[in-house]
Amino acid sequence: MIDARKNDHRLLKILIEPWVSEKATQVADKSNQNVFAVMPDSTKQEVKAAVELMFKVEVTSVQILNQKGKAKRSGRISGRRKNVKKAYVCLKSGHEINFEAEAR
Template sequence: MSQLQQERLLQVLLAPQISEKATYVADKNEQIVFRVASDATKPEVKAAVEQLFDVKVKSVQIANVKGKEKRFGRIMGRRKAWKKAFVCLQPGQEINFAAGE
């Protein structure tokens, strides 16, 4: 893998998405939810997760999340739209975010 591709993979994953829904999905479907770059593709997300966490990925689903409209006084503003990826791991694989070391 070239240096350019490796740098791109490090920029694809932004953060794990921690929410009630993400926790429910993780328990029920053995999936992990990540916030990803808005131009990320499924193969890029799969390669990035496998490289960073040293696990085998079974499948990836991606969803575009529309930004909410918010009010700033009289002015209507809008939050940025973003993309999230539901990563399904192979049976027996897991990512533990709590173990930092």
């Protein structure tokens, strides 16, 4: 029982934020997928369980990618953006995540 609570606590921390971009919006409209920024040490199974727990939807598949931060320069000052781990979550047909309703 204690392990299950720890697991649920971890699942609530897996999803950092929804990823909002033109490509993410096109993917959501075209193939019923949502994109999330996730913790760097998360797995596909954890992401699937976290989405199902938080949004009460059924997930069919999860694709994960690691995006390296871009090198940026401003004059002589140079640096890098943070590395990001993203998850493309494919939902079962008939299910959708409405972020506006979830925020209230």
